[in-house]
Amino acid sequence: MEEIDRKILTLLAADGRMSFTDLGKATGLSTSAVHQRVKRLEARGLIKGYGATIDHEQVGLPLTAFVSVTPIDPSEPDDYPRRLSDIAEIESCWSVAGEESYILKVRVPTPAVLEDLLARIRAIANVSTRTTIVLSTPYENRPVTG
CATH class of the missing domain: 1.10.10.10 (Winged helix-like DNA-binding domain superfamily/Winged helix DNA-binding domain)
Structure with missing residues (x-):
């Protein structure tokens, strides 16, 4: 390039x-x-699209969490992204190496809604989850410079 x-x-x-x-x-x-x-x-696909940066707190989604997903039965098909794709609270889904299979970034209004969301994720995908709640975001989506 x-x-x-x-x-x-x-x-x-x-x-x-x-x-x-x-x-x-x-x-x-x-x-x-x-x-x-x-x-x-x-x-060439180097620019995939354009978007707006949303203030999630002002639109009523102040709670961000990362949900690590691990299959309960590893012999099941690895189709978790498809199973979870209709859940609107999931902003991003990454396939990762390590103990977990996927990490999800979710945004919700309250801890109670997060608790309900985790139950839905577990039921829909038949997975166990480990959740990390974001306390603050000093920066996010920084442009790559090099």
Whole structure:
């Protein structure tokens, strides 16, 4: 990957709404050249999409937790992401190496709702869980710079 494309990716990761004009100023390219490069990066799958950063506390989801999922019966098919995909409170699902099979990032309004969610996850996927509650988030989703 060219260094200029890497710079465009870094700038867009920090501000996905940055205009082609501002990207051009920051990279020394013309607006049309930046536009072409961004379209190429999108077509190649290096840019998968654009999104908004939500203040979860203000939308009523102040409690974030990481739920580690371990199969109760390891001989069952490893289809836990599919089984859990309809649970709206699950924001992210990562397959991991180690004792657990998956780690889920969940957001809920209260501890009671988290408790109910954990029961649903266990029942739907036939797994055991280990939960870590987030106390604060000094930073999250930092753009990769290198």
